[in-house]
Amino acid sequence: MNRTRTSNAWLREHVTDCYVRRAKAEGYRSRAAYKLLSIDAKDRLIQPGDWIVDLGASPGGWCQVVAKKLAGQGKVIAVDVLEMTPVAGVTFLQGDFREDQVQMQLQELLAGEKLGLVLSDMSPNISGVALSDQARVMHLAELALDFAGNWLKPDGALLVKVFQGYGYEQFVEQMRQIFQLVAPRKPDASRDRSPEIYLMGRKLRR
Ligand SMILES: C[S@@+](CC[C@H](N)C(=O)[O-])C[C@H]1O[C@@H](n2cnc3c(N)ncnc32)[C@H](O)[C@@H]1O
Incomplete structure (x- = not known):
């Protein structure tokens, strides 16, 4: 009963969500596209000529946004x-x-080519058990950070999804050990009630 109510509420919110409607109208496969569009409008992460991993x-x-901006x-x-x-x-x-x-x-696939940008919007299926969901998201973020640290060009960038909560501050600290510049980003398309936040790291410390 509870589950049905929650699902119905989610469906109602999803259908009326302005980013869902925009994505449909503008040919994006997900409302998530607007998160990257808004971050990139400010931070100019996607640079034509770069190799980028999503x-x-x-x-x-996000692939649609990146491919469009790289234009080949x-x-x-x-x-x-x-x-x-x-x-x-x-x-793919x-x-x-x-x-x-x-x-x-x-x-x-990289064949030794270094990357200008690593994007990670990875998130596991949410179980509803907050502590375990948090741990799984942070584990995926750590793997993305590790990969970015090994494969980015010195002036490259990482944009990674995390959840605010247990382990968040430690992860920010890990990011600071790898990048000279670390900043949080919460685009409008990211729902306020979601613990999701993106961390941007730029310029490797080397
Ligand atoms: C929020 S969705 C990404 C939406 C995407 N950025 C877009 O714009 O369409 C999160 C994705 O992470 C993927 N994912 C979760 N765990 C993963 C893992 N261990 N390896 C690869 N992908 C994973 C899920 O399958 C899911 O498609």
Whole structure:
């Protein structure tokens, strides 16, 4: 009963959400596209010519934003455990980013090329058990940070989704050890009641 009520409330909110309507009208696959569009409008993270990796890419809203801005100059590699309908100009690797084998496949695709930008919007299926959801999101963020630290160009950037809560401050500290500049971003399209926040790191400390 509770579950049905919650699902109905979610559906109602989703259908009336202005970003859902905009995404439909403007041909984006997800309302998430507007989170990246708004962050990029301010921070200019997507630079034509760069190689960019998008972790947790499906259904592909962020890929659409990146591919459009690169306009064929550079390369986009997207990873997701779920399938993704192809996006023109994007190389897709299906697999679980927590698995070594998937990370090795990704490294093969990079063929030694360093990245201008790593995006991670990875989030697990939310179980409703706050502490365990928090731990799983932070684990994915740590993997993205580790990958970014190894594969970014010195002036590259990471934009990674985390949840505010247990482990958040420690993760910000980990980011500060890797990047000279670390800043939180909460775009309008990110719902206020969601603990989700994005951390941007720029310029590797080396
Ligand atoms: C919020 S969605 C991403 C939305 C996407 N940025 C867009 O604009 O369409 C989060 C994605 O993370 C993916 N994900 C979660 N855990 C993952 C993992 N371990 N490896 C790869 N992808 C993962 C999910 O399958 C899901 O598609």
